[in-house]
Amino acid sequence: MIRKSFLPASLLSTGLAIVAATGTLISPTSPVRAAWQQDSPKAVLDEAWQIVNREYVDGSFNKNDWQAVRTSLITPDYNTKEQAYGALRKALKLLEDPYTRFMDAKQFESLTSQTSGDLEGVGIRLEADAKTKVLTVVEPLPNSPASRADIRSNDKVLFIDGRTTKGMSVEDASSLIRGKGGTPITLKIERDGNLINFPLIRAKIELQAVRYSVAQEGSTRVGFMRMSEFSSHAADQMRQAIKVLQNDKVDGFVLDLRGNPGGLLQSSIEISRMWMDEGGIVKTVNRKGGSEELLANRTAISNLPLVVLVDKNSASSSEILTGALKDNKRATIIGTQTFGKALVQSVHPLSDGSGLAVTIAHYYTPNGTDISHKGIEPDISLPLTREQLEKLYGNPRLLGTLDDPQYVRAVSTITKLISQRNLGQKPPTMSNQ
Numbered sequence: 001m002i003r004k005s006f007l008p009a010s011l012l013s014t015g016l017a018i019v020a021a022t023g024t025l026i027s028p029t030s031p032v033r034a035a036w037q038q039d040s041p042k043a044v045l046d047e048a049w050q051i052v053n054r055e056y057v058d059g060s061f062n063k064n065d066w067q068a069v070r071t072s073l074i075t076p077d078y079n080t081k082e083q084a085y086g087a088l089r090k091a092l093k094l095l096e097d098p099y100t101r102f103m104d105a106k107q108f109e110s111l112t113s114q115t116s117g118d119l120e121g122v123g124i125r126l127e128a129d130a131k132t133k134v135l136t137v138v139e140p141l142p143n144s145p146a147s148r149a150d151i152r153s154n155d156k157v158l159f160i161d162g163r164t165t166k167g168m169s170v171e172d173a174s175s176l177i178r179g180k181g182g183t184p185i186t187l188k189i190e191r192d193g194n195l196i197n198f199p200l201i202r203a204k205i206e207l208q209a210v211r212y213s214v215a216q217e218g219s220t221r222v223g224f225m226r227m228s229e230f231s232s233h234a235a236d237q238m239r240q241a242i243k244v245l246q247n248d249k250v251d252g253f254v255l256d257l258r259g260n261p262g263g264l265l266q267s268s269i270e271i272s273r274m275w276m277d278e279g280g281i282v283k284t285v286n287r288k289g290g291s292e293e294l295l296a297n298r299t300a301i302s303n304l305p306l307v308v309l310v311d312k313n314s315a316s317s318s319e320i321l322t323g324a325l326k327d328n329k330r331a332t333i334i335g336t337q338t339f340g341k342a343l344v345q346s347v348h349p350l351s352d353g354s355g356l357a358v359t360i361a362h363y364y365t366p367n368g369t370d371i372s373h374k375g376i377e378p379d380i381s382l383p384l385t386r387e388q389l390e391k392l393y394g395n396p397r398l399l400g401t402l403d404d405p406q407y408v409r410a411v412s413t414i415t416k417l418i419s420q421r422n423l424g425q426k427p428p429t430m431s432n433q
């Protein structure tokens with residue numbers, strides 16, 4: 001069985017990051033494991049216990065007798081899996097670590113699906129209309145069954161395989177629309193007062209983690225990139241975005257990590273290396289004090305001015321990238337303090353299809369800063385008012401436009417950096433202002 005290690009995005013989030021993909025879940029010589037049947041709830045509990053015993057970052061297990069915890073887990077008889085799962089969750093709470101957690105099979109499948117950066121479905125983004133509550137297409141995803149069938153933004157989804165969507169939540173509708181690739185589904189859509197049936201075949205779709213555009217802001221040509229998560233495709237998409245924007249002769253870049261909960265650790269490392277030729281990226285320390293420092297490797301593909309936008313929901317891998325760029329003075333950070341997530345998790349599949357996330361290490365920025373519960377302070381602090389937040393996130397199309405105060409400040413910062421570069425001046429060290 002394969003083990004996967006992850007870096008969670010934020011508290012109980014599902015945006016995780018693969019660190020390694022080798023190893024076994026459980027010792028093959030475990031006498032308890034050999035004695036129990038493969039599908040015994042106790043076997044799953046012992047799998048989970050052994051993973052925590054072997055890998056948890058705190059060797060004192062929050063001052064709990066972890067051997068006694070094992071006895072309390074495997075002694076009772078459980079009538080159902082749910083009873084066993086409840087006992088395991090109760091045991092994990094003793095660690096007082098919200099990031100070490102058990103996931104049932106459905107939760108684990110959802111997690112691994114999201115971190116892959118792919119989905120199986122028809123490829124539409126839905127929202128409930130603010131006034132009518134009717135499920136409405138925000139956009140069809142590129143190269144998806146929906147886009148090929150000419151489903152359009154603002155189409156109203158009234159029926160899913162004959163089932164009315166009236167009163168249905170976006171989450172419930174999305175769950176119905178998703179399904180195994182190659183299977184059929186029919187959406188009945190209202191467009192301009194007409195009802196249209198769209199018979200579709202579900203497919204595997206690569207999600208866009210990076211969206212980008214070019215804007216001429218006065219004398220400055222700006223490449224704007226908004227990154228929603230660090231999925232398995234994010235690094236390739238970022239590389240493509242940088243190359244396309246450079247071919248479009250941008251003068252500098254704005255990278256928007258606001259609201260980005262994190263994702264794959266490897267993606268954050270790869271993306272850091274796209275902007276930095278040298279310097280540290282991140283340092284991790286495990287429970288035995290062993291440390292690993294990850295460095296840039298002279299593979300940067302752009303040295304143009306860079307501004308990064310962050311907020312309180314920029315977490316985990318977002319903070320690794322931000323910390324690397326800030327500490328190495330490669331970018332100017334604008335916005336508000338980030339989330340403050342500085343722990344590394346390992347996520348393991350268990351033998352019955354469920355899964356376990358366990359904290360295995362602590363990470364630090366290149367300068368050795370521990371951001372846990374503190375986050376990263378931007379170089380330029382620029383909070384948004386409640387009215388500004390409601391306006392921007394009520395209409396996300398305004399992000400990265402002149403209606404976005406943080407973007408406007410980013411553009412002025414890039415313009416100054418370009419002027420300093422043209423004059424041969426060294427950019428000043430930024431401070432909160």
